[in-house]
Amino acid sequence: MRTPPGVSAVTFADGIAEMKSAVGEEWVFTSDPDVDTYRDFYSVLWGEEDERIASAAVAPKTVEEVQAVVRAANARGIPLYPVSTGRNLGYGGSAPVYSGSVVLDLKRMDRIIEVNEGNASCLVEPGVSYFDMYRHLQETGSKLWIDVPDPGWGSMVGNALDSGGGYTAAPYRGHFEAQCGIEAVMADGELFRTGMGALPGSETWQQYKMGIGPCLDGLFRQSSLGVVTKMGFWLFPQPEAYMSCSVELQRFEDIEPLVDLFNELEYGNIFNGMPSIGSPVLASGNPLIFAEIPEPEEMNRRVRETGLAAWRGSMVFYGPEKVIRAQWEYVQERFAHFEGVKFKENQFVKLPLRPEDMEKIQKNRFGIPSMEIFSVGSRGFGDFNPSDGHIWFSAIIPRSGKGFVKANRVMRQACAEHDVPLFMFSPAVTCWTRSFVLFAAVPVYKDKEKNRRLRESVLKVIQICAEHGWGEYRCPPAFQDAVMDAYSFNNNMLRRVNEKIKDALDPNGILSAGRYGVWPKHLRDGRHA
Amino acid sequence: MISRRDLMKWGAVVPALVGGSARAMAAVPEGLDALVVDSRHAPGVIANPGGVRVLRFDGDVTQLWFETLDPLWRKPGFVLGGITGRDALFVLETLSWDRGRRVVSRKDMPGRSGRMDGPISWVIAPVHPSVKKG
Ligand SMILES: Cc1cc2nc3c(=O)[nH]c(=O)nc-3n(C[C@H](O)[C@H](O)[C@H](O)COP(=O)(O)OP(=O)(O)OC[C@H]3O[C@@H](n4cnc5c(N)ncnc54)[C@H](O)[C@@H]3O)c2cc1C
Numbered sequence A: 001m002r003t004p005p006g007v008s009a010v011t012f013a014d015g016i017a018e019m020k021s022a023v024g025e026e027w028v029f030t031s032d033p034d035v036d037t038y039r040d041f042y043s044v045l046w047g048e049e050d051e052r053i054a055s056a057a058v059a060p061k062t063v064e065e066v067q068a069v070v071r072a073a074n075a076r077g078i079p080l081y082p083v084s085t086g087r088n089l090g091y092g093g094s095a096p097v098y099s100g101s102v103v104l105d106l107k108r109m110d111r112i113i114e115v116n117e118g119n120a121s122c123l124v125e126p127g128v129s130y131f132d133m134y135r136h137l138q139e140t141g142s143k144l145w146i147d148v149p150d151p152g153w154g155s156m157v158g159n160a161l162d163s164g165g166g167y168t169a170a171p172y173r174g175h176f177e178a179q180c181g182i183e184a185v186m187a188d189g190e191l192f193r194t195g196m197g198a199l200p201g202s203e204t205w206q207q208y209k210m211g212i213g214p215c216l217d218g219l220f221r222q223s224s225l226g227v228v229t230k231m232g233f234w235l236f237p238q239p240e241a242y243m244s245c246s247v248e249l250q251r252f253e254d255i256e257p258l259v260d261l262f263n264e265l266e267y268g269n270i271f272n273g274m275p276s277i278g279s280p281v282l283a284s285g286n287p288l289i290f291a292e293i294p295e296p297e298e299m300n301r302r303v304r305e306t307g308l309a310a311w312r313g314s315m316v317f318y319g320p321e322k323v324i325r326a327q328w329e330y331v332q333e334r335f336a337h338f339e340g341v342k343f344k345e346n347q348f349v350k351l352p353l354r355p356e357d358m359e360k361i362q363k364n365r366f367g368i369p370s371m372e373i374f375s376v377g378s379r380g381f382g383d384f385n386p387s388d389g390h391i392w393f394s395a396i397i398p399r400s401g402k403g404f405v406k407a408n409r410v411m412r413q414a415c416a417e418h419d420v421p422l423f424m425f426s427p428a429v430t431c432w433t434r435s436f437v438l439f440a441a442v443p444v445y446k447d448k449e450k451n452r453r454l455r456e457s458v459l460k461v462i463q464i465c466a467e468h469g470w471g472e473y474r475c476p477p478a479f480q481d482a483v484m485d486a487y488s489f490n491n492n493m494l495r496r497v498n499e500k501i502k503d504a505l506d507p508n509g510i511l512s513a514g515r516y517g518v519w520p521k522h523l524r525d526g527r528h529a
Numbered sequence B: 001m002i003s004r005r006d007l008m009k010w011g012a013v014v015p016a017l018v019g020g021s022a023r024a025m026a027a028v029p030e031g032l033d034a035l036v037v038d039s040r041h042a043p044g045v046i047a048n049p050g051g052v053r054v055l056r057f058d059g060d061v062t063q064l065w066f067e068t069l070d071p072l073w074r075k076p077g078f079v080l081g082g083i084t085g086r087d088a089l090f091v092l093e094t095l096s097w098d099r100g101r102r103v104v105s106r107k108d109m110p111g112r113s114g115r116m117d118g119p120i121s122w123v124i125a126p127v128h129p130s131v132k133k134g
Helices: A008-024 A033-034 A063-076 A130-139 A155-160 A251-267 A295-308 A319-335 A372-379 A401-417 A448-467 A477-486 A490-503 B004-018 B022-027 B062-073 B084-097
Strands: A056-058 A080-083 A101-104 A112-116 A119-125 A179-185 A190-195 A228-235 A241-249 A276-277 A312-317 A342-350 A389-398 A436-445 A469-475 B035-039 B053-057 B080-084 B101-108 B120-126
Touching: A008 A056, A008 A063, A008 B022, A033 A056, A056 B084, A063 A101, A063 A179, A063 A228, A063 A295, A080 A228, A101 B084, A112 A130, A130 A155, A130 B062, A155 A228, A190 A469, A241 A251, A241 A319, A251 A276, A251 A295, A251 A312, A251 A401, A312 A319, A319 A342, A372 B084, A389 A401, A389 A448, A401 A436, A401 A448, A448 A469, A448 A477, A469 A477, B004 B101, B053 B062, B062 B084, B080 B084
Parallel strands: A056 A101, A080 A101, B035 B053, B035 B080
Antiparallel strands: A112 A119, A119 A228, A179 A190, A179 A228, A241 A312, A241 A342, A276 A312, A389 A436, A389 A469, B080 B120, B101 B120
């Protein structure tokens, strides 16, 4: 049996015995083959001494069992790392940030406690996967949609807690923003509820986020302060129709007014689905790799020579057919003055979906979970094999034409200069409505030397981005300290405040140590320059 | 439960099975409850070789897993053989862990070009007490 650092074998064995008596012997895993299933298969530290590896895993079924496990750990200083479904591939998988932690695997807590059709909301346990919820909504004939990330095997809770994103309408596709109400077991085993959940008898836990006083839901986003055991979400009432459309513009110079107008139209509720800004002329090679944006004259020359548009702004409308057709007409009016503008209605789908629609649609735009993303390699899109793995590099950049062009150029050049291989580099993506995010998928290897070079390069790109004011919204554990360091206003006040909260709420430092660069007191020294 | 002997037999019969050999079709070992076939890699496998139910898919395992495998994997028992691409096995293996199962046999097969980029033959069986039979 592996032992967490700083915990004696006797103390650990005693803690494990208490956990076994709380959850049942068969739900505590200590053998290497079992614990190995919690390795991060996309780790940039694969096979190295520093790879983040669990010492054991425990899978409770109820909140009371979670409390018992947390108390057993807290009494002995055993580090715990809670995961919901643990499918955080590209951002750490189910491995702990601090090696030797016991993974608290919440997959078995898979109750859908409530779906409230009238309020379009739900309350779920952490083990409820997107597939579980989809199945439930289908089987009960619900008229509600979930918003899903690309792989459907993750959980509503785990994904939201790492601040994941999806593809439908604005209030739902930022998954932490769509949460309403959290229940968590704190480090001392006490049960805490946020918002209206703190008021006994309240029927509004999933209706009003804030309750009274400071709003504490954010304490659990990308944090190390509690084990979330319930979470509420707002769901999307199925619209009557879906329509995806695009506007194509012909000149480099159009990018700024294009983004500004898109912002006005989305923030003004003229369209409500996820927009994106791409470039047909720059994506004419590998569609997964958005090329470096050239100088204006060069881009305009390529447009003339290829006949492909410089920019494509795509948008989605959800709503009654009459309304969304009128909205699209209005969008066309607003873009009519651009020279050479082309409008395209790409797809119109009446809802609910019919079986024959399933082959034609992009499922995640309809809240349908899928694992299709893992077979893209075989369809000729890049050199993607999911068993090799990749990490995501995800930088938040300004939602403006100028901001997008600059970030694209700086990041593409930084990746080229530091030999960061890419199998995907995104256009301007809008999982969160008020900013863009640029995603790069960077292949990782089962080769230590290649990974060592990759880590050095990624650290340089993080630094370059930070120098321009762009920070990652999420990253794998190997880079979490560096990314948190980049948020350095007032001598890293953000991290220092987080550390104070950590010390107050988890004085023994047992929960998710090191997550997003926040280490408990006893592991902090010497870590930061 | 599939025996060690059957697992070895499985390893031996798969290459011929992929090649569509009629003899191999009859020699699929006992103990397998179903056989998953990735049409990208083994289009020649016929329905019910050796009486075993064949579940076919074409690259994306979503529908097969969601409609067929997941409900079966929630119950005790069910030994599944497969001849699939590496990408599909990655997804199925990871999903199978959630239901107390493990890949108990795994064999790379040469691809069409003779390189090791071909399909993998495998067996996923229940190992956790909550899904082990008997
Ligand atoms: C090809 C590919 C495509 C992807 N596309 C997307 C995408 O479109 N959108 C997206 O968001 N992600 C995407 N991802 C990343 C990732 O796979 C998903 O975000 C996935 O849903 C996260 O795994 P999970 O839901 O099982 O969360 P988990 O792994 O369970 O949780 C994530 C982290 O949150 C914390 N945590 C989880 N549960 C708890 C809890 N109950 N209490 C306290 N802390 C907790 C832990 O630190 C954990 O490591 C993609 C990955 C790949 C490989």
